Amino acid sequence: MIEFKIINSYAEFTAEISSEELIDFLHKHLDKFGDSKEAISECLGYAMSSGEAKGGYVLLALEKELIVGAVIMISTGMKYYIPEYFLVYIAVHREYRNQGLGGKLISRIIEMTDGDIALHVEYENPAKRLYERVGFTSKYAEMRYHKEE
Numbered sequence: 001m002i003e004f005k006i007i008n009s010y011a012e013f014t015a016e017i018s019s020e021e022l023i024d025f026l027h028k029h030l031d032k033f034g035d036s037k038e039a040i041s042e043c044l045g046y047a048m049s050s051g052e053a054k055g056g057y058v059l060l061a062l063e064k065e066l067i068v069g070a071v072i073m074i075s076t077g078m079k080y081y082i083p084e085y086f087l088v089y090i091a092v093h094r095e096y097r098n099q100g101l102g103g104k105l106i107s108r109i110i111e112m113t114d115g116d117i118a119l120h121v122e123y124e125n126p127a128k129r130l131y132e133r134v135g136f137t138s139k140y141a142e143m144r145y146h147k148e149e
Contacts, residue, residue, distance in 0.1 A: 002061050025091065026072070029093055040089065056072065057112075069091065069105050070090070079115065085118070087118070102127065103133075110135075
C-alpha cells in the first residue's frame, strides 16, 4: 500500500527517510532528464527554507518506508506575472512506472497548492503527455542566456 507524506522542513525528515535518500532517489530516477545531486540539494534547500520569498514542500510516495515517488515544489513568492508555484522535480521509481503513480502525485500537488503551477519539461520526455492530460498547457517557449564564467 502506497502512502503519501508531505515534508515542509528538514526537521520532518527521519532516519528512515533522510534528505540524502530523497536526493539520491531523484538523481537516480529522473534518468536523463535529471540534474546533479548538488543541484537537487540546492533546490531542496530552497523548498525547505522559511526565508523571505522562499519555501515550498516535498511530497513523497512511500511503500514500507521506501521512496517510490517524489516531488519537490517551490514557492516563487510571486503571483501576477509567473505562477505562484514551480514543480521542479518529480520522479517515480522505475519499477512503479506506468501504474498511475505519477498521475496521483500530480493530482495531490494540484489539490494541495493554492495557486497556479509551472514546470519545465523536455519535448521528448514521456511525462509530457501526463502533464497535458491533467491540464498543463504550453504557453511559452523558454529561452535562456548563459553567461560565460
